[in-house]
Amino acid sequence: MxxxxxxxxxxxxxxxxxxxxxxxxxxxxxxxxxxxxxxxxxxxxxxxxxxxxxxxxxxxxxxxxxxxxxxxxxxxxxxxxxxxxxxxxxxxxxxxxxxxxxxxxxxxxxxxxxxSYDEVVNELERDGIAKFNDAWEALIKTIAAQL
Structure with missing residues (x-):
């Protein structure tokens, strides 16, 4: 817009x-x-x-x-x-x-x-959770590789 x-x-x-x-x-x-x-x-x-x-x-x-x-x-x-x-x-x-x-x-x-506030918040929440999950998975892989 x-x-x-x-x-x-x-x-x-x-x-x-x-x-x-x-x-x-x-x-x-x-x-x-x-x-x-x-x-x-x-x-x-x-x-x-x-x-x-x-x-x-x-x-x-x-x-x-x-x-x-x-x-x-x-x-x-x-x-x-x-x-x-x-x-x-x-x-x-x-x-x-x-x-x-x-x-x-x-x-x-x-x-x-x-x-729509609700639509924007839902999208941001989904994206944020996905980023946290990706970071978590990367951390787990890094730790596993060090063991």
Whole structure:
């Protein structure tokens, strides 16, 4: 898709998805049930943003670090992204909690373009599982060859 609306949404779905996951995290940790668990010594299970390096050279290398900042999150990133984040000169602050309405709008606009969130997630999940399986099989073969 080469429309202005599609171009505007490029790179926005992943960030919107992560931000809405954080919204659920905030909702869960704001409940009385969670407060009782925490009071009894339960530790918060923090959201993990995994491997947040950019793949598209058009993006700022610190894009996902800056756009996914919030309390109680963990971010794993490649070394180049660490350097980019350290060199980032913009404001570093919670960039998630005030973004929920916008994140829902991103998904509404994607739906208007005929892009199904469920179909995309299913495809990404299948591809991700296949890659993990391939890596696992390669690891097993390497270990077997060493025995």
């Amino acid at each position: 080469n429309t202005a609306q599609a171009k505007k949404l490029r790179g926005a779905a992943a960030v919107a998805n992560a931000r809405l996951a954080y919204q659920i995290f905030e909702e869960v940790t704001a409940t009385d049930r969670w407060r009782r668990i925490a009071h009894a010594g339960g530790a918060v299970q923090r959201p993990l943003w995994a491997s947040t390096g950019v793949k598209d050279k058009a993006y700022d290398p610190a894009k996902y670090v800056v756009e996914l900042l919030a309390p109680d999150t963990v971010n794993t990133m490649p070394e180049t992204t660490i350097h980019a984040a350290r060199a980032y000169s913009g404001r570093i602050a919670n960039s998630i909690s005030d973004s929920y309405i916008h994140s829902h709008q991103v998904f509404a606009e994607l739906a208007e373009l005929g892009i």
